[in-house]
Amino acid sequence: MLFRSEFPEPADxxxxxxxxxxxxxxxxxxxxxxxxAQLDWGEAYDKLRWAYRTRWYGTPTWTYExxxxxxxxxxFDTNVPHQxxxxxxxxxxxxxxxxxxxxxxxxxxxxxxxxxGYLNADEAAFPPRSLLTIWLIGCWGAEQRSExxxxxxxxxxx
Numbered sequence: 102m103l104f105r106s107e108f109p110e111p112a113d114x115x116x117x118x119x120x121x122x123x124x125x126x127x128x129x130x131x132x133x134x135x136x137x138a139q140l141d142w143g144e145a146y147d148k149l150r151w152a153y154r155t156r157w158y159g160t161p162t163w164t165y166e167x168x169x170x171x172x173x174x175x176x177f178d179t180n181v182p183h184q185x186x187x188x189x190x191x192x193x194x195x196x197x198x199x200x201x202x203x204x205x206x207x208x209x210x211x212x213x214x215x216x217x218g219y220l221n222a223d224e225a226a227f228p229p230r231s232l233l234t235i236w237l238i239g240c241w242g243a244e245q246r247s248e249x250x251x252x253x254x255x256x257x258x259x
Contacts, residue, residue, distance in 0.1 A: 109138040109145065116148040123158045141179035146171065150184075150191050161192045165205060172211045177222040182215045186235055199242030212239040230259045 106112075112134035119127040128149060135145040149167060153159030168188030174181045189212070192202055203209050216236040219227040233256040240249035 106134065107138055109135045109142040112138065113142060113145050113148070116145060116152065120148075120152045120157060125159075125163065128152050140174070140176060141181050143180060146181075146184045146187070150188060154191065155195055161195060161197055164188045164192050164195075165202075165208075169207065169211060172215050175218065177218040177227075182218055185211060185215050199238065200244065203239060203243035209239055209243040209245065212236060230256055233259065 112131050115131040116128060116135065119131055132145050132149045135142050146167075150164060151157070153163040153167065155161070165188060168185035171184035171188070172182045176182060189202055189208075193199065203212075213236060216232045216239075219232050220229055233252055237249060237252045237256060240246075240252055
């Protein structure tokens with residue numbers, strides 16, 4: 102089958118098809134092709150996060166690593182780093198706790214970097230109060246009480 106690599110839609114459709122194979126390698130192949138065509142193709146992230154749920158054959162670790170990968174792009178002009186937050190929410194829906202998630206290596210530092218990255222980006226596109234609330238939840242989960250109080254005050258002042 103011949104796909105035109107400059108369009109994300111065909112490779113994106115194959116993510117759903119490859120879920121039946123129960124192969125992380127196949128899922129990643131089609132996901133990688135999709136985001137190579139368009140980095141911020143949200144449907145690809147949604148589908149891969151869904152495939153990484155334990156009900157299919159995924160693991161919370163896969164979901165977390167996808168989130169880290171998205172956050173590390175540093176593309177705060179897109180929704181890509183926000184995928185880190187969405188990955189955390191998916192992990193929460195799969196019976197992880199905030200405390201367990203924030204105990205993972207890099208979890209809190211990455212959440213802070215994502216929130217700060219968006220805070221330094223276009224304020225109209227990324228409301229500061231929403232970002233600070235996300236950061237506040239991370240501080241609470243990591244039991245960083247002094248930072249939690251500081252962020253809470255900043256959130257109330259905006």
